[in-house]
Amino acid sequence: EAGVAQSPRYKIIEKRQSVAFWCNPISGHATLYWYQQILGQGPKLLIQFQNNGVVDDSQLPKDRFSAERLKGVDSTLKIQPAKLEDSAVYLCASSLQGGSQYFGPGTRLTVL
Amino acid sequence: GNSVTQMEGPVTLSEEAFLTINCTYTATGYPSLFWYVQYPGEGLQLLLKATKADDKGSNKGFEATYRKETTSFHLEKGSVQVSDSAVYFCALSEYNQGGKLIFGQGTELSVKP
Numbered sequence: 001e002a003g004v005a006q007s008p009r010y011k012i013i014e015k016r017q018s019v020a021f022w023c024n025p026i027s028g029h030a031t032l033y034w035y036q037q038i039l040g041q042g043p044k045l046l047i048q049f050q051n052n053g054v055v056d057d058s059q060l061p062k063d064r065f066s067a068e069r070l071k072g073v074d075s076t077l078k079i080q081p082a083k084l085e086d087s088a089v090y091l092c093a094s095s096l097q098g099g100s101q102y103f104g105p106g107t108r109l110t111v112l
Numbered sequence: 113g114n115s116v117t118q119m120e121g122p123v124t125l126s127e128e129a130f131l132t133i134n135c136t137y138t139a140t141g142y143p144s145l146f147w148y149v150q151y152p153g154e155g156l157q158l159l160l161k162a163t164k165a166d167d168k169g170s171n172k173g174f175e176a177t178y179r180k181e182t183t184s185f186h187l188e189k190g191s192v193q194v195s196d197s198a199v200y201f202c203a204l205s206e207y208n209q210g211g212k213l214i215f216g217q218g219t220e221l222s223v224k225p
Binding site: 004031033035040041042043044045048050055056091093095099100101102103104105106 | 116146148154155156157158161201203209210211212213214215216217218
């Protein structure tokens with residue numbers, strides 16, 4: 001069974017630029033999560049989807065972050081414009097109806 | 113709100129030593145508890161879990177018991193190997209909060225030969 005796929009694995013951008021990350025969850029997993037992991041900290045939830053609907057986006061900085069999951073499968077997370085403090089690893093995870101979560105390898109973002 | 117607190121690292125042990133990584137939690141309801149491991153350059157992997165009080169999760173020689181009375185879920189292994197070197201995260205989730213994971217800050221383990 002293929003795992004959660006993410007791309008790119010690494011991204012370096014200048015502050016105020018925009019960036020997008022892509023996630024393909026495990027086949028059949030209805031629930032998809034985006035987490036932000038700042039160096040030295042545990043991951044923190046940014047947004048949770050159930051199929052193509054948003055369940056929880058209370059911790060998403062909506063002035064600069066956006067996410068979508070249009071067909072209930074793949075998802076993209078966008079940052080526009082990026083700030084220095086957005087430097088982090090962005091993790092995508094998926095689960096079957098809120099069961100155990102399986103994580104992708106993450107995208108490491110560096111904002112200069 | 114819900115939270116997870118782990119013992120601070122880094123933890124450095126010799127091969128075959130006994131490992132304990134402490135984890136305590138605060139929750140409003142009855143959470144499920146998890147340990148995830150992150151090997152260098154890799155994503156998070158589920159190591160073990162427990163869904164109710166007194167449950168013991170186990171995998172790859174690691175164990176943790178869900179202790180409701182002490183709100184703890186300490187990770188243990190009787191004999192660590194160099195290949196266990198990684199960052200370990202304790203986490204909780206509550207079904208009535210959509211199942212999102214709330215993580216501790218992580219504990220880095222380094223095992224020396």
